[in-house]
Amino acid sequence: MILIDHLGVGTLNSYIIFKRITKKLVLFGIVFSVLCDIDVFWSGSPGSLSYLKYHRVWSHSLVVVIPLILIVTLALKKFNLKILDDITFRELVLIQVLGYITHLILDLFTPYGVPLFYPLTSSRYSIDLLHDLDPVTSFISIILILSIYLHKKKGVSKNLILVVALTYVVYVATVFIIKENTRQLLRGKYILSQDVEIKMIPKTFWRWKGIVVKENEILVLSTSNPPDTFYNINNNSIQSAIEKNEILKVFYDYARFPAIDKINDSTYNFYNLAYSKENYKLSVIFDTNYNIKSYQTTSFDLIDK
Numbered sequence: 001m002i003l004i005d006h007l008g009v010g011t012l013n014s015y016i017i018f019k020r021i022t023k024k025l026v027l028f029g030i031v032f033s034v035l036c037d038i039d040v041f042w043s044g045s046p047g048s049l050s051y052l053k054y055h056r057v058w059s060h061s062l063v064v065v066i067p068l069i070l071i072v073t074l075a076l077k078k079f080n081l082k083i084l085d086d087i088t089f090r091e092l093v094l095i096q097v098l099g100y101i102t103h104l105i106l107d108l109f110t111p112y113g114v115p116l117f118y119p120l121t122s123s124r125y126s127i128d129l130l131h132d133l134d135p136v137t138s139f140i141s142i143i144l145i146l147s148i149y150l151h152k153k154k155g156v157s158k159n160l161i162l163v164v165a166l167t168y169v170v171y172v173a174t175v176f177i178i179k180e181n182t183r184q185l186l187r188g189k190y191i192l193s194q195d196v197e198i199k200m201i202p203k204t205f206w207r208w209k210g211i212v213v214k215e216n217e218i219l220v221l222s223t224s225n226p227p228d229t230f231y232n233i234n235n236n237s238i239q240s241a242i243e244k245n246e247i248l249k250v251f252y253d254y255a256r257f258p259a260i261d262k263i264n265d266s267t268y269n270f271y272n273l274a275y276s277k278e279n280y281k282l283s284v285i286f287d288t289n290y291n292i293k294s295y296q297t298t299s300f301d302l303i304d305k
Contacts, residue, residue, distance in 0.1 A: 001106040001107060001109065001110060001130070001132060001134075001137065002132065002133055002138065003034065003037075004138050004141045004142060005106055005134075005137050005138060005141045006033050006034045006037070006103055006106060007030055007033070007034065007141065007145060008140070008141025008142065008144040008145050008168075009033055009102045009103075009106065009141070009144075010029045010030040010031075010032065010033025010034060010099055010102075011026055011029055011030060011144065011145050011148050011149075012029075012144055012148065012161075012165055013029040013032075013033055013095060013098045013099050013102060014026050014028060014029025014030075014095065014148075015029075015148050015151075015161065016098070017029070017091055017094050017095045017098060018091065018095075025087075026148075026149075028087070028092075028095050029095060029099065031099075032095055032096045032098075032099030032100065033099035033100075033102060033103055034099075034103070035059075035099070035100070035103075036059050036060055036065070036100060036103045036104070036107075037055075037059070037103075038059055039054055039055055039056070039057065039058075039059045040055060042054065043055040052250050052251070052253075052254045053250055056107065056112065056114050056115070057115060057118055058118055058119070060103075060104060060107060060114040060115060060116075060118075061114075061115055061116060061117065061118040061119070062104075062116050062117065063117055063118065063119070063120055064118065064119075065100055066097075066100075069093065069096045069097060069100065070093070072096065073089065073092050073093050073096065076092065077089060077092070104116070108125060108126060108127050109127050109128075109129040109130040109172070110126065110128075110130060110131070110132045111126055111128055111131070111132070111201055111202065111256065111274040111275065112124065112126065112132070112256070112274070113125050113126025113127075113128075113256070114126075124256065126256070128179075128199070128200060128201055128202060128274075129172060129175050129176060129179065129202065130172070130175060130202060130205065131202045131203075131204055131205045133205075134205040135205060136171055136205060137168065137171065137205075140164065140167055140168045140171065141168075143164050144161070144164045144165065144168070147160050147161050147164050148161055175202075178208070179200045179202075179208060182200060182208045182210070182223065183198050183200050183210065185223055186198055186210045186221045186223065189221075189223065190219075190221060190227065192212065196212055196214060197212070198210040198211070198212055198221065199211045199212070199213075199257075201257075201273070201274050203276075209221065209222055210222075211257055211273055211274075213232070213257070216231050216232050216234050217229060217230070217231060217232075218230040218231065218232060218257065218259045218273065220273060220277070228277070230259035230260065230261055230271060230273065231259060231260050231261070231262075232258075232259065232260070233258070233260050235290075237289075237290035238260075238268065238286070238290055240290075241286065241290050241291060241292050245292055247295075248282070248284065248292070248295060251270070251272075251282050251297070252270065254272065255270075255271070255272035255273070255274065255280070256272070256273075256274040257272065257273035257274050258270065258271070258272065258273075259271045259273050263283075266285050266286055266287070266288075266293075267283060267284070267285050267286075268283070268284050268286070269281055269282070269283050269284075270282040270283075270284065278298060279298060280298070281297065281298045282295060282296075282297045282298075283295065283296045283297075283298075
């Protein structure tokens with residue numbers, strides 16, 4: 001999710017933990033709700049090679065960060081910083097845990113997901129409920145921040161804060177219902193057997209597309225258009241060429257639903273079907289021995305900056 005969503009939930013975390021609102025307490029809530037994204041300082045610009053390789057990796061892992069919370073807490077208390085004077089050890093732990101967990105939950109809602117158990121496994125987990133940029137959640141987050149701030153400054157009712165927070169929950173629940181209804185609609189439209197899973201991916205914040213992976217075929221379903229058909233990579237020579245090229249391998253590993261489309265005998269298009277077919281497309285030209293001659297992308301900046 002984008003920064004404003006994490007800031008909104010982080011502000012709410014402060015209110016939940018401390019039951020009072022001060023600049024210092026809000027700062028704690030915000031800092032610990034966005035700290036997971038510290039890797040953006042060395043990951044490069046969004047879409048760059050380093051961004052794809054390093055963003056949402058160890059800093060979004062339960063295995064790594066949960067032990068770090070205790071270490072950070074002990075270190076902060078040991079230095080006896082003045083900013084911690086009226087904050088107990090328990091409150092400091094809770095605001096970190098809540099900030100971290102809510103950050104992970106928000107990122108789990110997106111198609112890209114998070115590697116919850118890195119470095120034990122690099123597998124990413126995703127609930128696929130919301131697009132990374134969802135105008136509705138962003139608007140609710142802004143209202144949430146304002147209502148909590150004005151509660152302290154202007155005496156805004158606690159009930160307003162509760163209503164705004166519940167609106168966030170209701171919206172996510174509504175999206176989940178839409179997702180399940182759309183899944184059933186697509187299953188009925190394409191007469192798919194019950195043992196074929198339709199993975200629902202948010203194309204935007206209000207539309208859905210279904211992806212079916214069966215044998216070598218990948219079907220991208222729509223409620224209004226015929227399905228697009230793509231294929232998994234089953235050519236060992238092509239697979240080997242990609243594995244040997246660091247840049248192409250990063251692109252391929254990033255795609256949760258990597259697909260291939262043969263344009264002619266030498267040109268193939270690779271897609272990241274969890275996102276846009278056109279905006280996340282990589283065209284590769286091979287020679288007769290499947291060595292890579294050239295490649296071009298329509299989205300990612302594949303030069304590590």
